Amino acid sequence: MNNDTICAVSTAPGQGAIAVVRVSGQHAIAACNTIFKAKNNTRDVLSQRGQTVSFGNIINQKGETVDEVLLSVFRNPHSYTGEDSVEISCHGSAFIQQQILQLLIANGCRMAEPGEYTQRAFMNGKMDLSQAEAVADLIAAESAAAHKLAINQLKGGFSEELNRLRAELLDFTSLIELELDFSEEEVEFANRDQLNTLINHIELVTTKLINSFSVGNAVKNGIPVAIVGETNVGKSTLLNRLLNEERAIVSDIHGTTRDTIEEVMTFGGVQFRFIDTAGIRDTRDKIESLGIERTFHKIDQATIVLPVLDSTRSITELTQFATDIVEKTSGKQRIFIVNKIDSLTEEKRTALQALPVLMNEPCCFLSAKFGQGYEKLQQALITAANIPEIDASDVIVTNARHYEALLKAQEAILRVIEGLNNNISGEFVSQDIREAIYYLGLITGGSITNDEILGNIFHKFCIGK
Template sequence: MINQDSIVALATPSGAGAIAIIRISGSEAIAIGNSVFKSIKNKDLTKQKTHTLHLGHIVDDAKTLDEVLVSVFKGPNSYTGEDTIEISCHGSTYIQQQIIQLLLRKGCRMADAGEFTLRAFLNGKLDLSQAEAVADLISSDNEASHQIAMQQMRGGFSNEIAKLREELLNFASLIELELDFAEEDVEFADRTQFHELLNRIEFVLKRLIDSFAVGNVIKNGIPVAIVGEPNVGKSTLLNALLNEERAIVSDIAGTTRDTIEDELVIGGIGFRFIDTAGIRETKDVVESIGIKKTFEKIEQAQVVLYLVDSYELSVVSLEALKIEIEKVKNQFPLKPLLIVINKMDLLSEEKINLIETQLTTHNTQLQFISAKENIGVEELKNQLLSFVNTGALRNNETIVTNTRHYDSLLKALDEITKVKFGLETNLSSDLMALDIREALYHFGMITGQVTNDELLGNIFANFCIGK
């Protein structure tokens, strides 16, 4: 049941600023707002048209709290689907608190986390996947995650799922109808068309499920471990990538004894760089702990940069390097490994050719750079970007980023597979109908056509107050 009481919250970030927005939504929102608002033209907010702005003052009896602009949105043509007003006041924390406390005394209650968007969902303004995209849009911190959230909030993902669900529902109705006429042994659902539909649904579901691998890294950032022997320039490289002195640089081997993390957006994709302790044999207890953490970070990373000091390389050390590269490859076979040859500014053309010949024939991706002189760093960034499959992003295809959606898609695919098997083995309609109902249930869980209070509580608890 939809709660119609009026809720209030600060819709802008807490703290002092130039402007703050206080939002009220509910059946009495406009009346409550009108009771504390004195228009400079003596307007009655309850009689004003929707989507209008009004200048005046917020007053507490005879005390004027602030000069404000009030926006009026009448349901159902508002974000929540209810009567809503937004008070744009000056951003003093004192003013914010005074206005909110006044509204609470006038009959509002403080909104729960995500309650405005929850009401939008309950009033049919958004489906559940669109509501979740609102939270993703607010938290997006790079172009790619913003693009995906916008596409989902506009209903791209919802529409795709809704279309599949509708087609499946039509066939399900025919299958159910057959059960009513079981004694007549008739078929209302064309089995050939049904098989084609199942193939199409299976194809779409697999594509959406596969997109989660890309969507997850875009949403959460791609962890990149920078590894190598001590004092080869890992911290210098991190500083060059970030264009700031983030890590301590020293000629003393083992300076970095713990991991250092920072983020960088490359081509709209977020990368999280992890500078690790150098890998080498050591008797230093503290450094040994750092090296152990290095291997833990490699395990967590999705891309590994193996940094090499090219100036120290010889024919003999190149052979040893090949062995070390193989060790990393064997231990982490599924992780992209890029060998970064540092200090190229100190190399002769002859030595560069030697390194390329020795390592390229070893089926290894190479990138020559000078972290200190900032040479080759942009090319390295492009190499990192190539490890991310951005094709779906460029083609504006639906990309799944939500773990809950991913889980429902997997379960729906499992049920569709069962239905296909039943169709191919001439399973009775009543058994196929059970699997079809389960598939429809999991589709409905994505968009919110099937839901429960616990699910909604978990989803909207992660929203910010005021949204």
């Protein structure tokens, strides 16, 4: 990271009432002083105290007013980036935003790279890497659960736990390495019983964190739900009902859906990724066959499968399909959908409810066309998601990079446990402990020295953050 002064629009692209232009770096205040004129004309930006706001005009090179703005000054280290920073709140016109950026660039600033503000906050010690990544998660959160997880990580509870474990491990490996300096005297500085207790505790903690990733990943990215069934059973109608919009084409013609359609919806604070798939049937149509192949691929990826049954078809047909789909979705959570109940007789309903294959599975009787039974399906999905209530103190892993680092750390910790049990040389135990420390440090950024790795992480952020 260099010492350039950077600028960018931090609000979302498009036209709105207000936009915020952010400036950060050692010349931020001076650059803004050149283009800003306070209304009261009693002071300039250079003399403005930190954490204060001034009302005035942005002036171009000809002395013309570009816009009336509020200008907020944050003096280092009391800013988001830890540097001198200025935020200009202007009207949301795209033209005004571009005019302000051009004036800042003409006065020595450059456009910020994606995530550069947060990267500077990390480099200047305002937050560690896991907290920085939580900023991106918070911006992207589309459900109450995802928001809560991002807030929890941003507060630093995850980092504190990892840093505490690293510090304890570092103390022990220092003592072990001190023993190596006095190996001829056969002294023991590191109590092996205490080290055993600590290592076993850390193994339990890392296992808990690793196991939490399945929940964290589902909350962050949404739970994939595959809607499957034969042609014309109402899969696309069900998707449209779930989304409350005409997203998928509905037709009486068999094989209308030939590719997968994915959309996101949130129920009860849980985000679901619904996947409408091609109808399963024997066909000679090459394109439709490719769609059916993708159906089974999406079933493999899904956490929950919604097999849709057309209640107007014969009991024999329904039983055969239900039995087949149970075999093909082994290990998946299923919620059977008995659709078109608006055309269902009581006799047929009783017969379907008595089918063994349906009696052993969660089952919802509904009419996707008219919305009957829809609320029960929502509740069944929330139950199947099985997302635990997230407390403010819970530490749940949501980031694949963190998950991978924890797996590596746990491998090293298991080698330490094995080494202690077999009384191997302290030199090898120390090496494994240091490896565990390294991988735990990758999560918070304490072990990352490669600018390319940091660049890859922050490049995924939006510009202005």
